[in-house]
Amino acid sequence: DTGVSQNPRHKITKRGQNVTFRCDPISEHNRLYWYRQTLGQGPEFLTYFQNEAQLEKSRLLSDRFSAERPKGSFSTLEIQRTEQGDSAMYLCASSLQGIGEQFFGPGTRLTVL
Amino acid sequence: RKEVEQDPGPFNVPEGATVAFNCTYSNSASQSFFWYRQDCRKEPKLLMSVYSSGNEDGRFTAQLNRASQYISLLIRDSKLSDSATYLCVVNPPSNSGGSNYKLTFGKGTLLTVNP
Numbered sequence: 244d245t246g247v248s249q250n251p252r253h254k255i256t257k258r259g260q261n262v263t264f265r266c267d268p269i270s271e272h273n274r275l276y277w278y279r280q281t282l283g284q285g286p287e288f289l290t291y292f293q294n295e296a297q298l299e300k301s302r303l304l305s306d307r308f309s310a311e312r313p314k315g316s317f318s319t320l321e322i323q324r325t326e327q328g329d330s331a332m333y334l335c336a337s338s339l340q341g342i343g344e345q346f347f348g349p350g351t352r353l354t355v356l
Numbered sequence: 357r358k359e360v361e362q363d364p365g366p367f368n369v370p371e372g373a374t375v376a377f378n379c380t381y382s383n384s385a386s387q388s389f390f391w392y393r394q395d396c397r398k399e400p401k402l403l404m405s406v407y408s409s410g411n412e413d414g415r416f417t418a419q420l421n422r423a424s425q426y427i428s429l430l431i432r433d434s435k436l437s438d439s440a441t442y443l444c445v446v447n448p449p450s451n452s453g454g455s456n457y458k459l460t461f462g463k464g465t466l467l468t469v470n471p
Contacts, residue, residue, distance in 0.1 A: 274457060285360075285443050285461030286400065299458065334399060338457070345459060347399035 245269060247348035249335050255354045256325055263321045264351045268337030275318050276345060277310055278334040279303065286334055292318060325355045357382045362444045362462035370470050373434050377465050379427040379444030388447035389420055391429045393440045394464065400443055403429075434469045441466045 248267045256262050268275045273294050278286035289308070290300045294315040304310075307325075312318040322329055332352050336345040362379045369375050377391075389406035404411065406418040406427055417430040427444055444462040 276458065278459075283463065285445075285463050286459075288458040288460070291457060301458075344402045344405075347401065349399050 247335055247337055247346055249333075249348040249351050251351060252349060253352050253354075255356065257356050258327060259324055261321065261323045262325060262353065263319055264333055264335075264353075266318045266320070266335030266348060268316070268318070268335070269346055270316075272337035272339055272346075273315070274338045274340065274345075275312055276336040276338075277318070277320050278336065278347075280332045280334055280350070281330075289320075322353075325353075327355045329353060330355045359383065359448065359460045360444055360446050360462040362442075363465050364463070365465035365467070367465065367467045368470060369434055369467070371434060371436060373469075374430065374432050375434055375467060376431075377429040377442050377444070377467075379429075379462055381425050381427065381444075381446045381448075381460075383446070383448040384422075384425060385449045386425075386446045387449060389427050390445040390447075390459070391416075391418060391427075392443040392445050392461070394443055395440045400461075403442070431467075434467075436469050436471060439467055439469045 250265045276291040277289040280286040288301050289304050290310050292312040295312050307323045310320045332350045334350045335348045338345045360381050391403040392400040393403045394400040404413050406420045410419045415432045419428045441464040443464045446460045
């Protein structure tokens with residue numbers, strides 16, 4: 244499968260714990276995006292990378308959230324001290340240079356108890 | 357005003373019906389426009405880009421009216437397999453006025469096509 248992959252697909256954690264998600268983009272794509280989607284809403288932009296550089300962060304991305312893309316390939320999204328409000332689907336997408344189609348991964352569904 | 361607003365839905369239509377989705381966006385400097393489709397518990401997938409001249413892909417027709425900041429999607433001869441949530445998506449300019457690669461999604465409109 245040469246699409247965007249995300250791991251894990253599901254994560255259940257207790258409030259206050261830290262979690263980390265991984266995204267592997269389509270191999271030749273240099274842009275990588277993170278979005279969050281809650282029930283009944285469209286995805287909301289969190290942050291994006293061009294190669295290894297993080298170029299924009301949404302106000303939704305509090306200090307508890309950090310994203311990296313150390314070698315310009317896969318990316319990780321870490322949430323520290325999780326809160327119940329962090330429960331959502333976290334979607335990763337990738338695209339080629341330019342304003343082109345963004346291809347989404349299957350998402351990681353986070354449930355914070 | 358929300359950045360992207362869509363018909364709230366849901367829409368329930370019989371097979372073969374024609375259904376129209378409407379969407380408005382707030383930033384007149386927005387540069388690119390799309391319709392994405394999202395099946396239940398799946399990721400969004402691009403259905404079609406929307407161009408100023410209007411564009412058609414089989415049973416699907418997309419229209420853009422920049423003056424009214426309005427986007428539409430028309431599905432003709434709807435099929436059971438068209439049942440999904442349809443997301444209106446806009447690519448607004450960055451705060452500096454330059455290119456911006458993030459997508460702004462509407463809430464989506466759920467379509468159910470019934471046999």
